[in-house]
Amino acid sequence: MYDLSCTDLTKTFGTFTAVSDVSLDIPSGSFFSILGPSGCGKTTLMRMIAGFERPTSGDIAIKGESVLKLPPNKRNVKMVFQHLALFPMMTVGENIAYGLRCRKEPKSEIAGKVARVLDRVGLPGNEDKKIDQLSGGQKQRIAIARCMVLEPDVLLLDEPLGALDLKLREHMKIELKQLQHQFETTFLYITHDQSEALVMSDNVAVMNTGRFEQIGAPKTLYDAPASGFVAGFVGDATVLEGKLGEVRGNQGRVILEGGKEVIGTVSDGSKSGDAVEVFLRPEALKLGEGESGCQLGGKVESLLFNGASSRILVQTGRNLIEVADPEQRSDVGEGSAVTVSWTPDRARIFARRPGSGAAA
């Protein structure tokens, strides 16, 4: 049984379709993310699950029971809002007790529950603090505690890290994952930040223009994207545009604009003659000669130092190729002539994305 299932969920606003035919199943206790650019419909989807929007068609089930007819306050789905929405006129303790009091739990038990959940999020004894006395990370944890004290079937998180600064965000990613393990509750996390999704999730759904492009484990999305959109949105990649020429097995030859030809793996149903894009991950590339068709010559444009994620930018024809340089090689300098190569199975060919120009 799944904690949360959506079946053929569609939501339209007038003539605009925000969510189109989305289905998903989230197993109990897992961390599930929906990743997509802003405006892709992920927030609408989450609001339908929480009950703030009514689906145009389709069904939502929690623990196997349809909740379409339940108002938001009757669904056992709690939500951490983008800006947390802690109640500023209440103390930390009152914020957490709010849900319990709505449920009419006996007063004697509420205090104990509040204390226990504060303990679990690592802020014991802070009941009487005011919300504006808390740091960003502490507010985050109170927002989660406020939901978790109600033992929801599913916890929805709507880009809760968006407002934090970079350092804290990195830290909170790990902390969120730990909290999820600790509470063993199903988390549904919404974000436009692929690194948040990849780091924390058991499964990620990549969403674009109201549809799911692909659902899978982070590694699958990264290594075996199902579409050009996923390949471009998840992780870094250099994109070369061209036209698919001869296809042999799943290997295809792409004639790039400017006449050069490269070989890669055709990863969707593209046919000979289609306009396509070749996706090359930085770490799939190396400097030096490779098999014929799996290399491009160019000139080093610049060296980008960033420790283990250092990059070399190579200008070849019209394209700027990003090559991973984990060892920070010293034998190339700006302006030196180099050859970039790869193995054909790590160069993925997808139909050209509508409206896409250069690199993703």
Added chain:
Amino acid sequence: MKPTFRALLAGTAMVLAGGTANAETLRLLTWGGYAPEDVIAAFEAEYPDIDVEVTLSNNEEMIAKLRATGGTGFDLAQPSHDRVYAAQLEYNIYKPLDLSQINTDAMTPNLLEGVKANTTIEGEVYSVPHQWGTSGVMANMKEAPEVAGWNDLCDEQYAGRTSMRLRRTILLGTAYGMGMDPFALYADPEGYQDMLDQVTEKLIACKSVIKTYWSGGDDLSALMLSGEVVVSETWDSTAFKLYGENPDIVFVPPETGALAWIDTFTIPRGGEADDAAYKWINFVLRPEITKMMSASTGAIAAVPNGIDLMPDDKKAAISAAFDQEDLDNLKFFANIPPGIEDMEGLALERIKAAN
């Protein structure tokens, strides 16, 4: 704090006056209608150096304003003849008149003597008469043909159809209606209080009969003309005006005598344009100006042929209202001794607050 307060107000007055430093300004503190546009225009045409500024008021506010400023801010005031003596004694807000500057020959002798008698303090005269009129009852003859006096205001047969002004006049009128003589009791505060208690009781009982209290000529006119009220206490001038619009509405001098008032010319202690004030006094008592003035006020000028100088429609209204007997029976307001107004004030508040 009083000197500070005065200094502030005087300062303000100076700033305001500074704007028109060249021409002399005559600041009038008077009743609505007592300084009509056409009279001001004629005056300013004759005396181009004088600007006339008008502030409209009533007896109580005139005294309160002058008291607050210590008699400054205005150059000529027009309180009623019975409201000068006590106010001057207590608050010292007026200055004596120079009678040689005033053309007293133009004034009706008995009115002039009456006002002088009322407003003489230590041999100095403070006021001369301007216009006079009466307070009484007005009735719509179609609806209430039998109205004869003050008591009809509280007659059950007109329940919801009568009105009055909750000021001292109605206390006095009601006292007369009840067969008492309030002016005779002025000298006897206890007797006066006793009278006020009876009047208060009667007027409280009367509240269920009257529709509402009116507060000015405009709302009284609206009440009468709309027919919502058929009997009301009134100033005769208001009744004369309404007669022009609806001849069924006439002034009824109460059988106990209409209460007569004389509005005066009195110069505030801090007046700065005495010459202009005297010029105004003499100007408005000229026959042709008197006619314009009476057309606007509805009151009768204190000149020997005052009634003849009324506009024709008002003259008709007066002759429909008064005969010689009524004129002989007028009760002129007597000077109010200090303290009486406080007693009356409490009586009025009790009536207002009663249910």
Added chain:
Amino acid sequence: MSRDAGRLSLILLFTPFALWILLLIILPQIGIGYVSIREKVGINTYEYGFKNYFDFITEPVYRNTLLRTAWMSILVTALALVIGFPIAWYIAKIARERSRAALFLMCLIPLWVSDLVRAYGWIVLLRETGVISMTLVKWGIISQPIEMLYNDMTVIIGLVYTVILFMIVPLVSTLQGMDDALLEAGYNLGGSRVTVFRRIIVPYAMPGIVAGCIITFMLTAGSYLTPILLGGKNSSWFTEQIYNQFITRYNWESGSAFGVSLLVFTSFVVWAGLRLTGQSLATTVAKE
């Protein structure tokens, strides 16, 4: 040098405010307080004492009028809150950006005309031969014209109409600052509509509610023309008695005592209201 200049400009900026407070608020109040403890014993002779206050307390007419004024002002404040809150909510939360300005303007319209004109407007509508009564007769809904003026109900309606804007403005500005997510969080955590209103919206709007109530109450208790003109013969209002003391009875001493009493009593009502609802000025009106 520049520090002196800064201090000078601070003093210059602060002076008009200090003068205003001192000359127009503090000095007159001291003056009124001083006059109120003066007793008149004869022409231009005075003694000092609390006789004016004693007279005020012992004369039931004054006492009852003050209580009546306070009670009706509380009623007007409560009605203005009950009616104003949904309007403020609509303006702040439901109306579109563009219509918001128009709605605000519509609330302002009553303030474009003077108190007097507004009161006469009501009189024209409500009098026995007025627009409403005559229209009802014409439509055959009533057979006789009815008088809708000169009763407490009309006074209350007129006052609510006059002061409601001062309730709406502070409410709108606090409600506008409220993130809609707070409401959704309130529902999401299991709150019903009533709970969300009582435990989230009302506490959040409390600074606006308190500010609006204090302003409306003080304005109502201090109003003069509306209760007098609409209430007619049955309109005892405390400000009228102050006017009467000063103007009709020339009794500045007792008028001042009345004025001080009104200030003290209305302040007490505000204080009691804050205490009863568990609020304080520091946590509501003066909140950052």
